Amino acid sequence: MIEPLKQQKNYKESIQFIDLKSQLERIRPEIDAAIKRVLDHGVFIMGPEVYELEKELASFCGVKHAISCANGTDALGLGLMAQNVGPGDAIFLPSFTFAATAEVVAWVGATPIFIDSLENTYNMDPQSLEQGIHRAKELGLNPVGIIPVDLFGQPADYDVIQSIAEEHRLWIMADGAQSFGASYRGRKVGNIGHISTTSFFPAKPLGCYGDGGAIFTNDDNLAQIMKSLRVHGQGSDKYDNIRIGMNGRLDTIQAAILLEKLKVFPDELLARQRTANHYNEALKEIVQVPYVLDGATSAWAQYTIRLPKHKDRAKLMAELKEVNIPTMVYYVKPLHQQTAYKHYPTATGGALPVCEALAEKVMSLPMSGYVDKRSQEYINSQISELLK
Structure with a gap:
């Protein structure tokens, strides 16, 4: 079982988007x-x-x-x-x-x-x-x-x-x-x-x-x-x-x-699922939380939310950064809009409306097998406050 990280005085400053250091310490x-x-x-x-x-x-x-x-x-x-x-x-x-x-x-x-x-x-x-x-x-x-x-x-x-x-x-x-x-x-x-x-x-x-x-x-x-x-x-x-x-x-x-990492991997997958469950419960009323198909499980490489249309993603990410919460966007621009690939065909012969909309509104939160409970509660509370 993965133990919660030691509570640090400045735990907010220790939040990692992907925490590889804690895994290595283990x-x-x-x-x-x-x-x-x-x-x-x-x-x-x-x-x-x-x-x-x-x-x-x-x-x-x-x-x-x-x-x-x-x-x-x-x-x-x-x-x-x-x-x-x-x-x-x-x-x-x-x-x-x-x-x-x-x-x-x-x-x-x-x-x-x-x-x-x-x-x-x-x-x-x-x-x-x-x-x-x-x-x-x-x-x-x-x-x-x-x-x-x-x-x-x-x-x-x-x-x-x-x-x-x-x-x-x-x-x-x-x-x-x-x-x-x-x-x-x-x-x-x-x-x-x-x-x-x-x-x-x-x-x-x-x-x-x-x-x-x-x-x-x-x-x-x-x-x-x-x-x-x-x-x-x-x-x-x-x-x-x-x-x-x-x-x-x-x-x-x-x-x-x-x-060596494969030996602890099943345990880490369970921890990732617990983290995803906590995010889901705290954020489901204010953002679109990830949907997992019936009969499927996720490895939670990223925990990605979709913001409401009226919310400014760049502003939210900047505000979260100010309170020491790292975030990332996967992916800012779909491949069919990128310079190296825009000459290749799309299914429609033109726009791909869903993925273009996703690129504007998705945002990923800290996720690993080592997100401690206190840090996650802090992340959830800050997002909830900022998206009121």
Whole structure:
């Protein structure tokens, strides 16, 4: 059980948006010992901890194959490469997300088609997805795959998306960079879609102390291809190159760190849920609090509220900063409005009204497995007072 943080005289000044320091204090001896073991055996690339981590991740998700890699972006890229995605292909993904999901599609020369969001979960809108598939065909593109993003920690509505995918003969690569540890109707993130991916960026629910990522699949052939691709497309050894790949390996030290963090991860997920419950109860009458689908759980990568239309977000964030409460906005501008991506198609051929509205009014509050009760009561009271 995670104990509340020690009450400090200036606790208000100690509130962290994502509290990694408290986690490190909890497991510092284990982390130090894990790093020392790697330093002692000296296998810094693809050492034994990498394979042990892959085994533990697969067991945690209930999936056949877990393949570690250098970061969450490479995880997505490896998935597209394994599916032979290239020029003329259309990949469908939400516009309201981080750039990495679209970036990898452009890497391989394919065309991202930007899809709108749902009003309640902020995840991919299946109706907009249907529009996007029709739009891709109008443009003479070849629809091949869908990359739903599990925004802020909650899985997308995969049953509905899967039915659309089957109708149009598309595969699904579930982007679980924010949702690792969550579940959807009896399946854990990592065991959803043809391929699932995640990120171990330090701020993620399960993060290392650098960059890291993983790909998950139950498909033996895809797993074999992705293992080859992450090491320059190797065959029998690293000097036998049987395909064009990348240098996408996870460092052994990061694997060792993740093994120790994975041991406390279930406990941290419970603590994140308790924090979300407290926020929900205190704020549900004054803002739109997160909505979680029936049969799903969230890993609460972020706790994101939506402000009423008449409230000034910038003013509120400035006022909260003055009382030592950090906040963030994910995401200020949808991808289809950004310079690098605005020439790519949208589902409608123009605006995506829901995600554009979300970008104007969402705001994320401090969230981790280590938000103590006193700090949370202070955050809730200040927001309630400022939004009267």
